[in-house]
Amino acid sequence: xxxxxxxxxxxxxxxxxxxxxxxxxxxxxxxxxxxxxxxxxxxxxxxxxxxxxxxxxxxxxxxxxxxxxxxxxxxxxxxxxxxxxxxxxxxxxxxxxxxxxxxxxxxxxxxxxxxxxxxxxxxxxxxxxxxxxxxxxxxxxxxxx
Amino acid sequence: xxxxxxxxxxxxxxxxxxxxxxxxxxxxxxxxxxxxxxxxxxxxxxxxxxxxxxxxxxxxxxxxxxxxxxxxxxxxxxxxxxxxxxxxxxxxxxxxxxxxxxxxxxxxxxxxxxxxxxxxxxxxxxxxxxxxxxxxxxxxxxxxxxxxxxxxxxxxxxxxxxxxxxxxxxxxxxxxxxxxxxxxxxxxxxxxxxxxxxxxxxxxxxxxxxxxxxxxxxxxxxxxxxxxxxxxxxxxxxxxxxxxxxxxxxxxxxxxxxxxxxxxxxxxxxxxxxxxxxxxxxxxxxxxxxxxxxxxxxxxxxxxxxxxxxxxxxxxxxxxxxxxxxxxxxxxxxxxxxxxxxxxxxxxxxxxxxxxxxxxxxxxxxxxxxxxxxxxxxxxxxxxxxxxxxxxxxxxxxxx
Ligand SMILES: Cc1ncc(COP(=O)(O)O)c(C=O)c1O
Numbered sequence: 001x002x003x004x005x006x007x008x009x010x011x012x013x014x015x016x017x018x019x020x021x022x023x024x025x026x027x028x029x030x031x032x033x034x035x036x037x038x039x040x041x042x043x044x045x046x047x048x049x050x051x052x053x054x055x056x057x058x059x060x061x062x063x064x065x066x067x068x069x070x071x072x073x074x075x076x077x078x079x080x081x082x083x084x085x086x087x088x089x090x091x092x093x094x095x096x097x098x099x100x101x102x103x104x105x106x107x108x109x110x111x112x113x114x115x116x117x118x119x120x121x122x123x124x125x126x127x128x129x130x131x132x133x134x135x136x137x138x139x140x141x142x143x144x145x
Numbered sequence: 146x147x148x149x150x151x152x153x154x155x156x157x158x159x160x161x162x163x164x165x166x167x168x169x170x171x172x173x174x175x176x177x178x179x180x181x182x183x184x185x186x187x188x189x190x191x192x193x194x195x196x197x198x199x200x201x202x203x204x205x206x207x208x209x210x211x212x213x214x215x216x217x218x219x220x221x222x223x224x225x226x227x228x229x230x231x232x233x234x235x236x237x238x239x240x241x242x243x244x245x246x247x248x249x250x251x252x253x254x255x256x257x258x259x260x261x262x263x264x265x266x267x268x269x270x271x272x273x274x275x276x277x278x279x280x281x282x283x284x285x286x287x288x289x290x291x292x293x294x295x296x297x298x299x300x301x302x303x304x305x306x307x308x309x310x311x312x313x314x315x316x317x318x319x320x321x322x323x324x325x326x327x328x329x330x331x332x333x334x335x336x337x338x339x340x341x342x343x344x345x346x347x348x349x350x351x352x353x354x355x356x357x358x359x360x361x362x363x364x365x366x367x368x369x370x371x372x373x374x375x376x377x378x379x380x381x382x383x384x385x386x387x388x389x390x391x392x393x394x395x396x397x398x399x400x401x402x403x404x405x406x407x408x409x410x411x412x413x414x415x416x417x418x419x420x421x422x423x424x425x426x427x428x429x430x431x432x433x434x435x436x437x438x439x440x441x442x443x444x445x446x447x448x449x450x451x452x453x454x455x456x457x458x459x460x461x462x463x464x465x466x467x468x469x470x471x472x473x474x475x476x477x478x479x480x481x482x483x484x485x486x487x488x489x490x491x492x493x494x495x496x497x498x499x500x501x502x503x504x505x506x507x508x509x510x511x512x513x514x515x516x517x518x519x520x521x522x523x524x525x526x527x528x529x530x531x532x533x534x535x536x537x538x539x540x541x542x543x544x545x
Contacts, residue, residue: 006543060514063544
């Protein structure tokens with residue numbers, strides 16, 4: 001049932017998101033909105049060379065987008081832009097997989113997703129995919145600046 | 146037909162939703178279609194299969210006759226004449242038609258249009274664009290906390306510069322009914338026309354365009370138990386007569402030579418191209434269905450279910466936006482995001498709408514970006530409300 005989508009881990013991150021709030025001295029910033037609802041998210045990053053030193057997100061969003069932003073931010077700290085670009089692509093692929101794919105199309109890449117596999121339920125809720133992938137799109141947009 | 150019989154008339158209600166009974170509480174987005182409409186569309190595809198108004202053979206003739214019958218059906222429904230009924234693809238198209246055809250001919254620099262604060266984007270954005278193009282001013286008439294249009298504030302906005310007042314008959318967010326006759330009297334006193342967006346009204350209220358005193362009335366078939374992609378623009382005959390066409394092309398011209406075209410009389414002047422014949426015939430069937438109902442009985446059932454929804458929302462500690470009168474109840478459930486409410490409700494078989502419902506300004510007026518909305522039709526019953534109440538309790542459980 002709904003628990004499938006709203007896994008405890010997602011609810012936890014929604015309630016107490018990591019890296020949520022303002023960030024002074026950001027080197028990279030992007031704000032994008034979710035056309036489904038007008039929700040928006042701003043991602044701010046401080047890059048040290050090619051590596052994310054600090055990240056923070058702000059905005060208003062549903063539980064899925066907040067939890068995704070929170071988990072993404074945890075992963076982003078210390079990662080290179082290339083690693084994050086790959087992670088974003090892997091996550092987008094993961095949520096777009098057919099809902100009944102019991103075994104992941106590529107188990108190795110599922111492992112690389114870590115906690116983000118909690119979003120498996122989004123496969124069943126096509127209209128909510130954009131909520132889960134929104135933070136990654138904002139991050140990529142910020143890094144592209 | 147009592148409520149049980151009405152529910153039986155809608156085959157879509159027989160399906161399961163995620164293994165649960167389907168509680169369809171999203172009629173304001175689009176209503177379900179009764180069997181008679183589905184059958185009429187299928188029958189039209191078989192027997193009214195020609196191109197209406199463009200042929201003498203059997204199937205073309207059948208299409209012409211059926212479309213003409215549908216037009217008369219709409220006219221009776223609105224208390225209007227058939228030659229004042231323009232077929233469109235929906236409310237959005239009807240309003241754009243007025244903005245493009247009537248607006249460009251009647252609005253100039255220094256003129257003004259008034260729209261209310263609670264309008265759907267389709268009754269706001271066309272006026273924003275038109276005013277920007279024509280160097281005219283768009284004025285926004287405020288509504289009070291309950292969602293009622295502030296007539297004193299409207300009076301203050303009305304002067305001889307105002308050429309049009311655009312207002313929703315029923316708000317798709319707040320469910321409030323606009324005092325159209327009072328607004329029309331005020332607008333006419335300064336020489337302005339009145340356009341009424343009837344999208345959310347037609348399924349719930351008896352419509353008489355002459356008693357309302359408006360000049361334009363727009364609605365969509367898919368919110369009146371008809372097929373999507375169908376709509377109506379009604380306008381007074383004298384206004385249509387004086388109006389230039391919107392889109393131009395086949396079907397709307399009387400004579401064409403290499404350089405010029407002479408346009409047909411209304412309503413055909415405003416119907417360029419082959420229409421959505423099957424859909425519009427379905428719309429005629431939908432209106433026949435509505436007219437066959439005991440509307441007082443439907444209104445009584447809807448009022449009971451509507452009030453029960455409001456109580457269920459309050460029992461779940463929800464905050465209702467405005468003071469809804471008909472059709473919809475929009476609400477916030479603590480800090481839980483509307484999309485999360487609607488997704489959890491969906492898992493419980495309850496279809497709700499979440500988001501800004503294409504009406505951002507009125508949400509901001511109430512200090513929120515989005516809301517969850519339950520909306521009803523002639524098939525909504527107490528079991529739907531009980532199922533909604535259980536779904537809202539489940540939302541509380543998940544988000545503690
Ligand atoms: C009040 C109101 N106006 C206009 C519309 C637009 O209708 P449609 O999308 O059928 O053109 C809607 C429906 O969403 C509505 O609720």
